Amino acid sequence: MSAVTVEINGQVDARGVRCLESLVGDRQIKTAWYGEELQSTNTRAVDDLRRGVIDGQHLPRIYLTDLQTGGRGRQGRTWISDKQNLAFSIAFPIAPSLASNLGLQSIAVGVAIAEAIEHEFAPIKTKLKWPNDVWIDGGKFGGILIERVSSVADCMVVGVGLNVSSAPPAEEISHGAAAKSLANCLGRMVSKWEVLDAVARRLIDIQVDLEQDAQSVIQSFRQRCLLTNKTISYQHDGTKQSGLCEGIDDSGGLLVQQGAEIRTITSGEATLVRVQA
Numbered sequence: 001m002s003a004v005t006v007e008i009n010g011q012v013d014a015r016g017v018r019c020l021e022s023l024v025g026d027r028q029i030k031t032a033w034y035g036e037e038l039q040s041t042n043t044r045a046v047d048d049l050r051r052g053v054i055d056g057q058h059l060p061r062i063y064l065t066d067l068q069t070g071g072r073g074r075q076g077r078t079w080i081s082d083k084q085n086l087a088f089s090i091a092f093p094i095a096p097s098l099a100s101n102l103g104l105q106s107i108a109v110g111v112a113i114a115e116a117i118e119h120e121f122a123p124i125k126t127k128l129k130w131p132n133d134v135w136i137d138g139g140k141f142g143g144i145l146i147e148r149v150s151s152v153a154d155c156m157v158v159g160v161g162l163n164v165s166s167a168p169p170a171e172e173i174s175h176g177a178a179a180k181s182l183a184n185c186l187g188r189m190v191s192k193w194e195v196l197d198a199v200a201r202r203l204i205d206i207q208v209d210l211e212q213d214a215q216s217v218i219q220s221f222r223q224r225c226l227l228t229n230k231t232i233s234y235q236h237d238g239t240k241q242s243g244l245c246e247g248i249d250d251s252g253g254l255l256v257q258q259g260a261e262i263r264t265i266t267s268g269e270a271t272l273v274r275v276q277a
Contacts, residue, residue, distance in 0.1 A: 033061070042157050
């Protein structure tokens with residue numbers, strides 16, 4: 001199966017094509033798919049892997065669209081993304097040493113986005129809301145969706161949605177947090193292609209960091225953890241729970257003190273994680 005490096009579908013932005021060609025040319029990614037409009041980049045990537053349309057020689061492979069009409073978040077939630085913002089997914093092979101704990105992948109992806117944004121757009125500072133949200137200026141800037149695909153080879157698809165130039169209005173948000181855009185926080189226009197280049201490169205690099213020095217990645221998350229030392233609530237097995245967040249453990253689980261007990265909560269166990277007023 002031969003690999004086409006950048007596959008174009010529809011009338012796409014030439015700046016996006018140049019960004020993808022740069023990533024491929026620098027061997028950050030192997031191949032790319034770029035479409036004018038798509039329901040979900042994660043869905044397309046997962047389907048391609050399951051149907052055998054792509055294989056190991058194509059990976060890492062990035063999926064990008066100018067307009068995502070039905071993006072997905074955790075627990076079936078919708079991610080709203082228009083042409084001013086950024087929606088993309090990267091299909092990765094999973095390193096054997098990391099295959100047993102995808103919880104760390106969510107930690108690493110959040111750290112990669114945070115570090116890339118802080119480096120490229122200083123002095124902006126980020127916070128990471130376990131398990132999969134990136135915050136700036138007191139509101140949600142980005143979301144992460146990671147899906148494992150084991151049908152052909154052990155792979156994962158990392159979906160990223162970032163509010164670059166606009167943020168959804170309050171009535172369109174179901175997760176209880178105000179949405180913020182990078183442009184509004186900086187007080188200037190921001191090129192989403194600049195954001196894509198910086199974030200995609202760091203996402204690739206952090207896979208190596210996670211294999212070689214996972215503790216440094218975990219520590220980077222801890223320094224930005226939005227929930228640490230705050231009383232939080234969450235849904236677990238259909239019931240509302242609450243406790244004091246003590247940060248994350250070395251496997252990426254959330255540590256919550258409930259009475260005399262400290263519980264470890266995995267991302268698959270908890271939903272609607274929020275800071276209590």
